[in-house]
Amino acid sequence: MINKQVGTTAEALSGIADGSVVMIGGFGSVGQPDALIEALIEQGARDLTVVANNAGAGRVGLAKLLDAGRVRRIICSYPRSSGSVVFEDLFRAGLLELEIVPQGTLAERIRAAGAGIAGFYTPTTVGTILAKGKETREFSGRLYVLEQALGADVALIQAWRTDRIGNCVYRETGRNFNAVMATAARTTIVQTCGMTEVGGLDPEAIVTPGIFVHRVVHIPDGEAAAPAHLKKEEV
Amino acid sequence: MINKQVGTTAEALSGIADGSVVMIGGFGSVGQPDALIEALIEQGARDLTVVANNAGAGRVGLAKLLDAGRVRRIICSYPRSSGSVVFEDLFRAGLLELEIVPQGTLAERIRAAGAGIAGFYTPTTVGTILAKGKETREFSGRLYVLEQALGADVALIQAWRTDRIGNCVYRETGRNFNAVMATAARTTIVQTCGMTEVGGLDPEAIVTPGIFVHRVVHIPDGEAAAPAHLKKEEV
Amino acid sequence: MADYKPLSRKAMAERIARDIPEGWYVNLGIGIPTLVADAIPTEKEIFLHSENGVLGFGPAPDPEHIDPWLINAGKQHVTLRPGGSFFHHADSFAMIRGGHLDLCILGAFEVSAGGDIANWATSAQDSAPAVGGAMDLAAGARRVWVATEHTTREGAPKLVETCSYPLTAPAVVSRIYTNLAVLDVEDNRFVVREMVPGLSRDALQAMTAAPVFFEEKEYA
Amino acid sequence: MADYKPLSRKAMAERIARDIPEGWYVNLGIGIPTLVADAIPTEKEIFLHSENGVLGFGPAPDPEHIDPWLINAGKQHVTLRPGGSFFHHADSFAMIRGGHLDLCILGAFEVSAGGDIANWATSAQDSAPAVGGAMDLAAGARRVWVATEHTTREGAPKLVETCSYPLTAPAVVSRIYTNLAVLDVEDNRFVVREMVPGLSRDALQAMTAAPVFFEEKEYA
Numbered sequence: 013m014i015n016k017q018v019g020t021t022a023e024a025l026s027g028i029a030d031g032s033v034v035m036i037g038g039f040g041s042v043g044q045p046d047a048l049i050e051a052l053i054e055q056g057a058r059d060l061t062v063v064a065n066n067a068g069a070g071r072v073g074l075a076k077l078l079d080a081g082r083v084r085r086i087i088c089s090y091p092r093s094s095g096s097v098v099f100e101d102l103f104r105a106g107l108l109e110l111e112i113v114p115q116g117t118l119a120e121r122i123r124a125a126g127a128g129i130a131g132f133y134t135p136t137t138v139g140t141i142l143a144k145g146k147e148t149r150e151f152s153g154r155l156y157v158l159e160q161a162l163g164a165d166v167a168l169i170q171a172w173r174t175d176r177i178g179n180c181v182y183r184e185t186g187r188n189f190n191a192v193m194a195t196a197a198r199t200t201i202v203q204t205c206g207m208t209e210v211g212g213l214d215p216e217a218i219v220t221p222g223i224f225v226h227r228v229v230h231i232p233d234g235e236a237a238a239p240a241h242l243k244k245e246e247v
Numbered sequence: 248m249i250n251k252q253v254g255t256t257a258e259a260l261s262g263i264a265d266g267s268v269v270m271i272g273g274f275g276s277v278g279q280p281d282a283l284i285e286a287l288i289e290q291g292a293r294d295l296t297v298v299a300n301n302a303g304a305g306r307v308g309l310a311k312l313l314d315a316g317r318v319r320r321i322i323c324s325y326p327r328s329s330g331s332v333v334f335e336d337l338f339r340a341g342l343l344e345l346e347i348v349p350q351g352t353l354a355e356r357i358r359a360a361g362a363g364i365a366g367f368y369t370p371t372t373v374g375t376i377l378a379k380g381k382e383t384r385e386f387s388g389r390l391y392v393l394e395q396a397l398g399a400d401v402a403l404i405q406a407w408r409t410d411r412i413g414n415c416v417y418r419e420t421g422r423n424f425n426a427v428m429a430t431a432a433r434t435t436i437v438q439t440c441g442m443t444e445v446g447g448l449d450p451e452a453i454v455t456p457g458i459f460v461h462r463v464v465h466i467p468d469g470e471a472a473a474p475a476h477l478k479k480e481e482v
Numbered sequence: 483m484a485d486y487k488p489l490s491r492k493a494m495a496e497r498i499a500r501d502i503p504e505g506w507y508v509n510l511g512i513g514i515p516t517l518v519a520d521a522i523p524t525e526k527e528i529f530l531h532s533e534n535g536v537l538g539f540g541p542a543p544d545p546e547h548i549d550p551w552l553i554n555a556g557k558q559h560v561t562l563r564p565g566g567s568f569f570h571h572a573d574s575f576a577m578i579r580g581g582h583l584d585l586c587i588l589g590a591f592e593v594s595a596g597g598d599i600a601n602w603a604t605s606a607q608d609s610a611p612a613v614g615g616a617m618d619l620a621a622g623a624r625r626v627w628v629a630t631e632h633t634t635r636e637g638a639p640k641l642v643e644t645c646s647y648p649l650t651a652p653a654v655v656s657r658i659y660t661n662l663a664v665l666d667v668e669d670n671r672f673v674v675r676e677m678v679p680g681l682s683r684d685a686l687q688a689m690t691a692a693p694v695f696f697e698e699k700e701y702a
Numbered sequence: 703m704a705d706y707k708p709l710s711r712k713a714m715a716e717r718i719a720r721d722i723p724e725g726w727y728v729n730l731g732i733g734i735p736t737l738v739a740d741a742i743p744t745e746k747e748i749f750l751h752s753e754n755g756v757l758g759f760g761p762a763p764d765p766e767h768i769d770p771w772l773i774n775a776g777k778q779h780v781t782l783r784p785g786g787s788f789f790h791h792a793d794s795f796a797m798i799r800g801g802h803l804d805l806c807i808l809g810a811f812e813v814s815a816g817g818d819i820a821n822w823a824t825s826a827q828d829s830a831p832a833v834g835g836a837m838d839l840a841a842g843a844r845r846v847w848v849a850t851e852h853t854t855r856e857g858a859p860k861l862v863e864t865c866s867y868p869l870t871a872p873a874v875v876s877r878i879y880t881n882l883a884v885l886d887v888e889d890n891r892f893v894v895r896e897m898v899p900g901l902s903r904d905a906l907q908a909m910t911a912a913p914v915f916f917e918e919k920e921y922a
Contacts, residue, residue: 128799211784363579446564
């Protein structure tokens with residue numbers, strides 16, 4: 013019997029090597045795998061490249077990982093937001109490399125990695141400074157920029173319900189980058205709000221089939237599962 | 248109030264011009280929009296380019312459309328199958344142009360058109376005669392072939408349940424090319440087995456949001472909706 | 483001095499909402515555009531899209547009905563209208579990039595007479611600007627409208643001959659709603675369709691850094 | 703003459719099923735590979751994928767339990783195991799192309815000692831061959847095994863030095879199950895791991911159009 017569920021976040025994060033590329037799901041704090049980020053800080057891997065939409069806020073989660081000096085490079089669409097103080101300090105001090113990618117291009121580059129597509133031509137960034145140094149090409153009279161696949165060693169994902177073979181559903185806008193990143197990493201690690209039996213998820217509604225998932229850890233619903241922006245310590 | 252439902256297949260198919268590119272969903276006979284294909288034959292448009300996985304079987308559906316001399320060119324992955332007599336006769340007689348595309352490349356080219364991607368690099372066909380004349384390029388030490396987006400004027404789709412604003416779910420393997428083609432046409436026409444009220448479909452399980460759908464016609468469940476390979480006249 | 487009254491942000495949102503035809507699929511950028519969501523009457527079926535994977539969202543919830551899992555791209559709580567749906571980021575941007583949105587409404591630092599928009603970075607030297615989904619929206623939506631104050635807080639024109647800030651996308655803006663006027667971008671010109679009562683043509687021209695032409699009309 | 707008995711197609715499928723580890727994600731091509739689905743014991747969790755958008759399908763249904771909406775890529779009726787899921791064609795081939803399948807088992811017209819496979823067209827002049835999903839599977843799966851009769855009906859070898867038919871993909875096949883033997887493709891050589899009882903090495907070599915090497919071993 014296959015069982016991808018592990019008992020602790022420490023087990024879930026075991027073996028992540030220094031220098032890894034780590035994707036972190038979520039958009040803002042919705043669908044953010046907080047417990048896995050905490051465990052990554054505990055785990056100790058350094059010299060990481062992080063792929064995420066944002067660069068963290070406050071002093072928790074991704075910001076805490078940055079603050080601990082574990083991240084060499086961050087690839088994201090929206091690094092600077094209210095509360096991105098850790099990022100801004102590190103970046104200004106030259107202690108963090110940054111690659112800015114438009115949000116849709118970021119999602120598509122990740123999807124491409126998961127789908128075995130090496131590169132694709134997108135109209136986004138044509139005529140802007142973000143197209144600088146990139147191949148531009150005309151198709152049917154319109155210009156497009158070549159963008160390349162972006163895969164990872166590890167993806168940290170938050171799901172809503174998961175079974176032991178790794179099938180996942182998400183909740184509302186918690187699907188966001190999670191479902192895309194789940195396809196693009198050599199090891200996809202899921203923090204799920206709830207476990208269900210195999211067969212307990214509607215086959216028509218499974219968003220991430222188990223084929224993409226390698227480890228699952230159950231962080232029960234409730235305080236821990238609510239998006240962080242509703243938690244007291246951050247208001 | 249928006250209502251994309253029309254009363255008849257004739258209304259649903261109105262306005263399709265000669266020379267149109269028409270996508271036809273389904274895989275084999277599962278999810279095939281039989282009533283819409285019949286209506287397209289009635290409608291009379293000629294000089295069509297058809298995009299479909301197969302090239303029809305027997306003398307019904309797509310085969311009947313071919314037989315009526317309406318199709319100039321067909322783009323598909325698997326034209327020759329048991330019963331593809333009409334296709335074979337026309338092709339041998341030089342009356343039908345054919346473009347063979349691997350099934351995954353076909354799906355991805357259609358998806359690309361729907362997603363605003365002009366082209367992409369795939370490993371499929373590298374080192375084969377189907378890569379002939381196409382740009383080949385190395386990414387990270389592996390060769391890839393450039394393939395271009397494939398969009399359409401019209402997509403004919405079969406869905407399982409649909410509401411008046413065009414949200415669709417499919418049934419089991421009836422999802423196949425339908426959900427992809429729905430995104431890639433200027434006019435997407437849905438033959439649905441059942442109508443539901445707005446709000447009657449689970450927001451987490453909607454496969455084709457109404458944004459992709461322009462016209463809906465209700466062809467009720469039962470004999471007409473059962474995949475054709477189970478119908479008496481074809482056994 | 484001026485005996486005209488600039489529109490409030492809320493009034494701008496209401497003005498814009500009037501011009502969106504029923505049935506359109508619309509994405510609302512951060513800032514004034516976001517307010518349009520609350521200005522659309524419930525009975526008018528307009529389908530609002532947000533980059534983070536929701537189509538068919540509705541106005542902000544009452545404080546006691548907040549659903550923490552349901553936010554828009556501005557990270558504000560929203561509601562879901564019947565017929566709404568959820569999807570992931572790649573599918574969400576496939577809708578945007580694939581030209582399926584009838585309209586995207588964006589804020590802007592500058593808009594040029596040629597329809598260029600600059601709304602993400604305030605200098606090319608800013609090495610950590612936050613682009614988010616702006617470039618995808620500007621390049622992908624069928625129409626791009628801009629909602630902005632007519633000038634900066636310092637009184638500098640935001641409607642210009644050529645953008646000085648880094649572009650979000652060239653030649654995409656077709657209409658601009660400011661707190662003073664509604665303008666179309668046509669043939670590389672700003673064409674004024676309406677102005678707030680009491681504002682003179684000269685005064686509007688003085689606050690605009692490119693020639694403005696006046697061809698009043700009502701949108702259907 | 704020969705006092706050996708070639709494996710039946712069913713026996714070949716059973717032989718293959720034995721070698722698939724629990725937990726693998728596997729796509730089965732048309733022909734002999736399809737029979738593997740029925741040869742996997744229910745208690746062994748192997749996840750079968752089909753191009754037309756299903757993961758976790760099970761053996762053929764009883765005739766009275768046929769679900770017309772549930773077929774595999776060979777257009778045969780199948781069943782769904784608990785935990786199975788449905789998706790569309792682009793997502794299905796994303797799984798294939800993205801290297802998420804542990805294994806794909808394909809039929810073949812020819813396999814070369816270098817692991818090239820030809821299984822879709824019988825001549826380069828055939829202008830209307832049906833490629834289906836074969837090229838995506840051959841290029842995309844982590845491992846490609848071939849299941850085939852050792853020779854054609856006419857007795858011509860199908861394991862060759864260089865394929866004469868148009869390739870499906872070059873250098874992808876790692877193992878071959880025939881009705882006579884199990885062979886690995888290693889360092890551009892056919893290495894025989896096992897043969898049907900009674901078959902001589904010389905006889906197998908005589909039916910193979912490239913040198914075969916013999917290094918018997920059991921797969922774990």
